């Protein structure tokens with residue numbers, strides 16, 4: 428499957444779920460201005476640290492960087508804005524078997540079927556939170572596959588007909604890979620996949636970019652844990668905001684919807700739902716505007732410091748070509764990072 432096709436398939440499930448979340452969290456726009464819930468101002472040193480980290484992330488991608496772009500930096504404007512986000516979070520798990528590299532052996536032939544979902548034999552090692560992660564487990568030799576060597580047919584020698592100028596003759600040589608049989612280690616791969624349908628206020632055209640951005644979780648309702656429905660009640664921050672009652676109502680509505688979505692998400696990921704919850708959180712974004720670059724804008728989604736450069740028209744392609752930004756732009760930001768300590772105190776109010 429191509430990346431684009433996979434993405435379309437994902438969006439067929441993601442978008443209707445996100446639309447439902449939007450419908451039930453109509454009060455999201457009131458969170459950033461609610462005196463009990465809002466995050467408030469951001470410290471200058473924290474801001475510098477986050478922008479610095481964003482630049483470092485780009486550096487670590489190993490892209491060649493040049494430095495002489497200071498002339499573009501005559502005027503930079505920095506703003507930050509508070510966002511509210513409501514999200515359903517899903518973590519699924521699937522298992523599949525692969526074989527490791529082979530070696531020659533004199534063991535008896537065997538092809539043991541691995542009962543990979545026997546969690547007593549092969550316990551599951553669950554991650555914290557919601558992550559994409561593949562966890563390989565190399566099985567001990569009793570689970571090895573031992574097969575007849577396909578190259579020599581199990582004889583250990585290869586007979587070949589060799590042609591030269593005077594005719595053809597038969598040559599026999601030892602098979603390079605085996606003693607007649609080959610053994611393979613079996614590996615159980617446990618693949619954890621997450622899906623985080625979310626909506627934000629203010630709206631963002633590419634919600635994937637704000638995954639993991641939350642700074643303050645206001646409301647969180649566990650829905651599923653260890654494959655089963657969760658009995659835990661919602662965790663709520665201590666506040667007297669009247670919006671909390673609305674969040675409890677939303678939690679109940681989405682708990683019902685969650686049951687309808689579960690099988691679709693399991694089908695999309697080819698696995699079982701291990702964990703799910705619903706949460707409402709807030710985070711800040713930092714925007715840097717380069718006025719000398721025709722008003723080009725870089726964004727940070729806080730707690731996940733990355734640069735993001737929307738270029739109109741905005742679409743998901745923008746996100747996936749993120750790593751292919753022109754080197755000129757990247758150089759600019761590294762320059763900014765190196766000089767940030769000197770210039771930021773003058774730019775940030």
Ligand SMILES: [Zn+2]
Nearest residue numbers: 576579602605
């Ligand atoms: Zn062989």
